[in-house]
Amino acid sequence: MSPFYLFAEISPKPEHFEEARDAVMSIVQQTRDEPGCERFDLFENEAEHRLYLFEEWRDQADLDAHYEKPYTAEVFSKYENWLLRAPAVSKMQKRA
Template sequence: MEPVIVIGTLHLRADRADEARGVIASVVKQTHQEPGCLTYAAHEVADDSLTVVVIEKWASQQDLDDHNTAPWLAEALSRVGELLTGAPQIQVLTPLGYGTTDKASLR
């Protein structure tokens, strides 16, 4: 099976950014315990502290599907929703394979 790479972008409300970061930190901690989670890392954009990017790597599509349907995640997303300026942007990536094989993919 091929690993699955996901990028999630969250734009935090300035007046509730610390609260949003707390929820995000909790999601990261819980996600690290899930089967198939290879990477789940939250990063702040260097020149925009109100934008958080989550980089995910899952062992399989099934592992990602299980994560996305976990009841605890639905609860966390409902809490964080009001702390964002809009819906999270979620992108599942497919490598193009340009360049040398060992450097052309996050997989």
């Protein structure tokens, strides 16, 4: 499989915005160091209480391995109570 990109919009409840942001920040470097992770960048819109992840992965197996890491599972577990809704994730391929 060719490399692909993920763009995720994360919508924490306003009272959990900082905790949600800090949780993602705590795994940024670990994720970047994972095999197959080419990019893992966090952006935020504090005024609207939104977080955005832009990721690039070598293949689906590498992303699946990322989801199985204990630190990733911990963030997902915390998000169960912190989010307004499930993250909106778009998977994209680069063309040209």
